[in-house]
Amino acid sequence: MTIASTPTQDAERPLRKDAARNRELILETAAEVFAEQGLEAGYDEIARRAGIGVGTVYRRFPERSELVQALFETRIDEMVAIGEQAAAIPDAWEGLTWFFEKSVEKQVADRGLKEVMVQTLSESGQMTVGRERIGPIVESLMERAQADGALRQDVEVTDLGMQLMLIGSLSTPEQPELWRRYLTLLFDGLRARPDSTPLPLEAPPDEAMHMLMCNLQGRRA
Template structure:
C-alpha cells in the first residue's frame, strides 16, 4: 500500500503557517480589523479601544479578540505594518542617485508618517520595546546604517553621525508633528529642514560621543 509520504515526498518537514490555515472569512475579518485599527489609532492614538475597532470593522468584539487577544498585540501588529513601510522607504532611498537626498527623503518621510499617524508617534515615544522589535523585524537598523554610510562616503553627511541617531531624530520629529497645533500649525516641515541642515557635512561642531 502506498503511504502518504510516498505520495507527497516534498511535504516532509513542511511547516504551514497559522496565517495560511485561516479560513477565507477569517482572513477577511483579520484584514478588516487591521484596516479599521489603522485608521482609529492614526486618529485617536493609543486611546483607541477594542470595541471601537470592532464597530469600525463591522465585526463582533469577540472576533477582534480572537485575532488579537490583547490590545498590546494589536498595537504590535500595527507597528510591524508601519515599520515595514519605513523599511520599504529606506530601500527606495538607497536607490536614489544622490546619497544625501536619500537620507533627507527618509527623514522627511519618517516625520510625515508620524504626522499622519498619532498612534505610531505614541508607540515610538512610549513603547521602545515594541518599536525596537518592529524595527528589527523589518530590517530597519541595517537599512539606516547603509543610508548613513553611503551619504558619509559621498562626503555629504557629517562623519560623526551614526545610524542610531536616525531613530532618535525620527522620534523627536514625531513629537514635534503632533504638537504642531494652534496659530503656528504647519511649521513642522520647516523644523525638519533646520535639523537636516545640521546633519550636512562638515557640520558646525563636533557631536558629543554617545553615552
C-alpha cells in the same frame, strides 16, 4: 494515492480565509482609529467601523498588546519599504533626507503610529527587532551620504533614530507642519562642512536606546 478531502476539511478552508481577512480588516481599521484617537481608542469603535462584532476583534487580539504588536510589525514593514525607495534615489544626500522626511511625515499624519512606535520600541526586545530591520537600511543610507562627503562623519545611526522620534512630535493644531521647520534645521546640522562644530560626546550605545525611549514615554525603564 490521492486522499480525498473530507467535508470537515473543506469547511475549514473558508474559515481560515475569513479569519485572515478579518485580521487584515481589523489591522487596517485599528490603524485608522488609532491615527485619530491614539492607542486608548476602544475595541468597540474598531469593530463598529470595520462592520464586525466586537467579539471578533477580541478573538483575533485578546490583549491590546497583541494588536499593538501586529501594528508595529506592519509599520516596520512600511519603514523598510520607504528605506528601500530612498536607497534607489541616485543622489545620496537626497535619498537620506527623503527617507527622514517621509518617515516623519508618516508619524505626524498618524498619531497612532507614533504611539505604537514609541510604546513598542521602548520594550527592549522589540527595540532589537526594529533595529535589526531598519538599522541596516539607515546605516547604508548614511554611509552612502558620508562617502559622498554630504553627511558629517561623526553622526551615528542612534543620533538619527532619536531625532526622528523627537521631530515627529513637533506639531500643533495651529501649525500641523511645524516639524518641517525643525527637520530643516536638523538637515543643516547634519551637512558636512569644514567649520562644523565637533560633537561634544559620543552617540549613545544601542543598549541606552531602551532607556531613552522610556524617557520619551515619561516612564521608568
